[in-house]
Amino acid sequence: MKVICSKEHLIEGINIVQKAVSSKSTLAILEGILLEANDLFKLTGYDLELGIECYVDADIRNTGSIVLNSKMFGDIVRRLPDSEVLIEVLPNNSVIIECENSHFELKGIPSDTYPALPSIKKENAFIIEQKTIRDMIRQTIFAVSIDENRPILTGSLLECKDKNVTIVSIDGFRLALRRSTVENENQNFNVVIPGKTLNEIVKILQPVEEFITIYSTQNQILFDMGKCKVVSRLLEGEYLNYNSIIPEEYETKVRVKTKDILSSLERASLITAEEKKYPVKFNISDEKIIISSNTEIGAVREEVRVDTTGSKLDIGFNPRYFIEALKVIDDEEIDIYFTSSIGPCTIRPIENNDYAYMILPVRIKNE
Amino acid sequence: MKVICSKEHLIEGINIVQKAVSSKSTLAILEGILLEANDLFKLTGYDLELGIECYVDADIRNTGSIVLNSKMFGDIVRRLPDSEVLIEVLPNNSVIIECENSHFELKGIPSDTYPALPSIKKENAFIIEQKTIRDMIRQTIFAVSIDENRPILTGSLLECKDKNVTIVSIDGFRLALRRSTVENENQNFNVVIPGKTLNEIVKILQPVEEFITIYSTQNQILFDMGKCKVVSRLLEGEYLNYNSIIPEEYETKVRVKTKDILSSLERASLITAEEKKYPVKFNISDEKIIISSNTEIGAVREEVRVDTTGSKLDIGFNPRYFIEALKVIDDEEIDIYFTSSIGPCTIRPIENNDYAYMILPVRIKNE
Numbered sequence: 001m002k003v004i005c006s007k008e009h010l011i012e013g014i015n016i017v018q019k020a021v022s023s024k025s026t027l028a029i030l031e032g033i034l035l036e037a038n039d040l041f042k043l044t045g046y047d048l049e050l051g052i053e054c055y056v057d058a059d060i061r062n063t064g065s066i067v068l069n070s071k072m073f074g075d076i077v078r079r080l081p082d083s084e085v086l087i088e089v090l091p092n093n094s095v096i097i098e099c100e101n102s103h104f105e106l107k108g109i110p111s112d113t114y115p116a117l118p119s120i121k122k123e124n125a126f127i128i129e130q131k132t133i134r135d136m137i138r139q140t141i142f143a144v145s146i147d148e149n150r151p152i153l154t155g156s157l158l159e160c161k162d163k164n165v166t167i168v169s170i171d172g173f174r175l176a177l178r179r180s181t182v183e184n185e186n187q188n189f190n191v192v193i194p195g196k197t198l199n200e201i202v203k204i205l206q207p208v209e210e211f212i213t214i215y216s217t218q219n220q221i222l223f224d225m226g227k228c229k230v231v232s233r234l235l236e237g238e239y240l241n242y243n244s245i246i247p248e249e250y251e252t253k254v255r256v257k258t259k260d261i262l263s264s265l266e267r268a269s270l271i272t273a274e275e276k277k278y279p280v281k282f283n284i285s286d287e288k289i290i291i292s293s294n295t296e297i298g299a300v301r302e303e304v305r306v307d308t309t310g311s312k313l314d315i316g317f318n319p320r321y322f323i324e325a326l327k328v329i330d331d332e333e334i335d336i337y338f339t340s341s342i343g344p345c346t347i348r349p350i351e352n353n354d355y356a357y358m359i360l361p362v363r364i365k366n367e
Numbered sequence: 368m369k370v371i372c373s374k375e376h377l378i379e380g381i382n383i384v385q386k387a388v389s390s391k392s393t394l395a396i397l398e399g400i401l402l403e404a405n406d407l408f409k410l411t412g413y414d415l416e417l418g419i420e421c422y423v424d425a426d427i428r429n430t431g432s433i434v435l436n437s438k439m440f441g442d443i444v445r446r447l448p449d450s451e452v453l454i455e456v457l458p459n460n461s462v463i464i465e466c467e468n469s470h471f472e473l474k475g476i477p478s479d480t481y482p483a484l485p486s487i488k489k490e491n492a493f494i495i496e497q498k499t500i501r502d503m504i505r506q507t508i509f510a511v512s513i514d515e516n517r518p519i520l521t522g523s524l525l526e527c528k529d530k531n532v533t534i535v536s537i538d539g540f541r542l543a544l545r546r547s548t549v550e551n552e553n554q555n556f557n558v559v560i561p562g563k564t565l566n567e568i569v570k571i572l573q574p575v576e577e578f579i580t581i582y583s584t585q586n587q588i589l590f591d592m593g594k595c596k597v598v599s600r601l602l603e604g605e606y607l608n609y610n611s612i613i614p615e616e617y618e619t620k621v622r623v624k625t626k627d628i629l630s631s632l633e634r635a636s637l638i639t640a641e642e643k644k645y646p647v648k649f650n651i652s653d654e655k656i657i658i659s660s661n662t663e664i665g666a667v668r669e670e671v672r673v674d675t676t677g678s679k680l681d682i683g684f685n686p687r688y689f690i691e692a693l694k695v696i697d698d699e700e701i702d703i704y705f706t707s708s709i710g711p712c713t714i715r716p717i718e719n720n721d722y723a724y725m726i727l728p729v730r731i732k733n734e
Contacts, residue, residue, distance in 0.1 A: 069664075072637070072638070072664060072665075075637050076634065076637055076638075079630070079633055079634045079637065080634070081630070094665075101631070101669060101670040101671070102631070102634055102667075102668075102669050103667065103668040103669070104634075104638070104665060104666070104667050105665050105666045105667075106638075106664065106665035107664070107665055263446070263448070264468070264469070266446055267443065267446045267447070267469055267471075270439070270442050270443055270446065271439070271443075271471070271473075297439060297473065297474070298439075298461075298471060298472050298473035298474055299471070299472045300469070300470065300471050300472075301469075301470040302468060302469050302470070303468040304468070
């Protein structure tokens with residue numbers, strides 16, 4: 001193999017595929033990036049769960065392939081001058097990397113034992129703006145469970161139903177849901193994508209209006225961005241019926257500026273000392289919520305101006321659950337629906353049903 | 368105590384004095400910031416080695432003092448709205464912090480047991496631009512020893528002789544020296560400032576042309592910036608006679624662009640794997656240095672264009688020692704003086720004697 005490409009394009013490709021490379025594996029080859037030069041020059045990273053392929057513009061002098069340690073290869077290319085880079089594989093699998101007056105010779109690993117990425121049948125496809133699917137993941141990922149006792153909840157449900165796409169995460173204490181409509185032919189399927197791989201995919205997706213195609217089979221999902229393809233294993237099993245969990249009625253509705261209640265909760269949470277699980281108390285009246293907490297460290301009282309519909313209410317929450325949901329909301333104003341002082345509450349946008357965050361309360365002592 | 372001040376000024380003061388607060392101490396009071404309102408409002412942080420006082424513009428309603436946990440106080444103030452902050456100490460030592468609709472009540476510690484900062488006699492003073500002393504520390508601190516077996520070398524020597532000020536750090540493998548002239552009356556003294564406190568002082572000093580006054584006694588040094596004062600304990604003992612260490616003659620002199628040799632060494636060091644202590648080899652000829660290294664990981668060869676005076680030379684170095692020195696040099700071009708293939712080399716500016724970095728070589732195998 002012998003290729004010449006710009007340092008700039010090469011490092012772009014490396015940065016993307018590195019997200020799928022194991023940083024510590026018992027197999028040295030899984031800590032590597034596969035370089036393949038055929039008609040095109042392609043980089044691949046694959047940790048057997050998440051796989052990423054990326055094409056890099058290059059002048060291909062000789063075809064061939066090799067695997068290079070991802071960290072070493074990335075560190076070297078990152079430090080090269082901004083110029084043309086030559087990569088050449090010698091018969092003994094040594095790899096020459098040359099750029100201006102720099103000359104490296106690294107040990108490569110023959111590519112024959114590099115695991116093949118799963119091939120995905122191009123059915124169950126839908127087309128969506130890259131920006132939209134990125135936001136949908138970003139706005140739900142934080143509620144994925146980290147409890148391995150219910151493995152299915154360590155992933156997010158991606159549901160395609162007619163022209164609706166929904167992503168849902170549930171961790172037993174809260175639910176995050178984000179919905180969007182797609183313009184292509186009707187598709188009906190449900191898959192559960194591991195949270196770990198969603199965390200990486202969301203870093204690769206760009207906030208651009210270009211469209212990407214998503215294909216899914218029973219076991220795998222493929223995000224196809226043209227020059228770059230991301231394949232992920234899916235979780236097996238039935239996801240929770242989220243529709244039955246989200247309450248439809250409410251006792252008290254509060255309209256509030258997102259930023260106001262977020263700032264107050266962030267301040268209040270400073271003295272709730274997460275590990276001790278002190279809740280914050282919401283005291284909801286007509287024109288304000290008083291958020292308060294009393295802990296060993298001290299006491300805090302925050303007033304937030306709101307518009308309340310329905311009855312007054314006292315209710316307690318783990319402030320982190322509220323903060324994480326409020327942080328990903330782009331709307332200036334939101335509605336919060338409360339069922340009772342011991343029932344779940346739901347955060348929704350004012351005018352549509354694009355998202356819903358449901359949070360279970362914490363029982364508070366009466367003072 | 369009752370004071371009102373702007374959040375902006377308060378957080379500025381907290382950020383500065385926090386650098387002298389113990390993050391983990393057996394005494395809760397040492398993890399605190401001392402707040403004192405008399406004629407002025409003053410914050411103090413002191414870990415018994417480094418002490419910082421800072422005045423904050425404030426409207427003082429009642430005089431008094433209290434100690435508040437530094438982390439908690441800082442975190443709360445940082446998150447307050449950008450507005451006026453009221454701080455009030457109640458008779459039970461509770462402290463009210465109020466800002467717009469936020470109301471905190473924290474437990475304070477009475478200030479009587481807060482340790483007093485050492486008082487410094489105002490003798491042995493010199494006046495220097497804040498920017499200059501900051502650069503002098505920044506350009507020498509990295510060569511301070513971390514080996515506790517020779518405690519004196521864990522600090523930097525500050526030497527005032529007539530109108531010259533010199534800072535020197537030596538760790539047994541290298542030496543960093545930076546010199547400057549001051550315009551005030553002649554002073555003669557030597558002190559050794561602990562590296563740990565220099566690391567904090569350099570963060571507090573600003574790159575501005577304002578002058579600061581430095582006072583020293585036998586045991587303490589005081590950096591007086593007017594609104595803000597930093598006191599540090601000094602190390603006891605005789606520092607090395609650095610003048611006898613720096614070679615004055617040379618066999619080979621190389622003139623090189625700082626950036627060129629730095630980039631090449633940074634790339635070469637990627638495969639030298641610090642913990643294994645592989646050296647890089649300099650092969651110096653008339654017009655170039657070839658920097659090379661051969662390790663388990665692979666091989667690297669870098670060519671750097673230079674102007675050489677004197678004889679050709681092969682010599683080996685720990686690349687990190689060169690890189691750390693080159694990184695703090697602001698000059699575009701430098702001279703490097705080599706004595707022999709087993710003797711120390713010295714990096715100097717082209718046209719003056721503002722700085723000198725001396726590095727001991729590593730013996731390399733002949734190939």
